Amino acid sequence: MLSTPLGEGAELTTMEPWQAAELAAFTDRHRAHLEPWLPWTYVVHDEASARRFLQKYADSQARDAGRIFAIRLDGELVGNMIYRLFDTEQGSCELGAWLAPEAQGRGLVTRAAGRMIDWAVDVRGLSRVEWLVNPANKASIAVARRLGMTHEGTMRSLFEMAGERHDMELWALLDHEWRETRGR
Template sequence: MFLHRIDESISLKVLQPQDAPELFQLTDASRAHLKEWLPWLDATSTEKDTEGFILSALKGFAENKSLTTGILYQGKLAGTAGFNSINWANKTAYIGYWLGTGFQGKGIMTKTASALTEYAFSDLHLNKVEIRAAEDNAKSRAVPERLGYTQEGKLRQAEWLYDHYVDHIVYGMLAEEWRKK
């Protein structure tokens, strides 16, 4: 099992099926907040849906195609983060993340994204990490900006959110840039 301690308060762990009730409860309690930016909320209406997500994430991890972790903050599940996909041919990973409503504003996601970036370069020996966020999602965009990622461009109408498209801003960090920090 993957477990990575970031600091005294924050750890990342690969989610297991037994985490489904807690993750579903966090998702459900944060539904109104998350639905503004994440397209999968309507498809997550039961613990069974969350368990299916976890099983899919475990399959991606076993196949070395992705890494989805639960973010533990002071021992409580606070959200998820990881590599939505890993492109081994191009040595690139794509970070995705979300936090439950009560866990925002504590620096959790910036530390988490920093740790994932470091892991991508130091342990996986990748060359590039990307983070994409909806153009108007200021909180999500602040994470790569705080970490010194380069804004590389905009993908127009990149994602369908329930009743409208949103543009995504693409941020990238190269291994050589990260090492210079």
């Protein structure tokens, strides 16, 4: 399996449709923690729905339009990272992440996002990386800040989830800003 070490027994690995049972079990264990932030938790309920979710990203990867990865700690799935959008023509992508509560506070998302930004900017030549976050999700906003992103604004009432409208903050980082951030 392809993987990138994140240190301290953690790694960023591929996540594919054949791993649907693992994602379904992860989602079931952490649903209450994930549901306030992630619309996909309302559609992933079993192995079949997890397979459809992962297949969507496999199809996106085949089109060079998005990807999903696993964050593993000592081999166990503890979270995921995504290029929710990946647009080489426009030179931009959007990152997303989720993590099990017991894996928080170790810098895993920050390190994984950093590896993904490195690849998007240095290998693929993208100019812009975005991070969308619910304004109440302080942990995710802290990741954006640690990555050196700038809060560009808040999109009000952007989408409906669980019968409520939700705002989203847009944080972004430009390629030259990332290079400066890494240089420090």
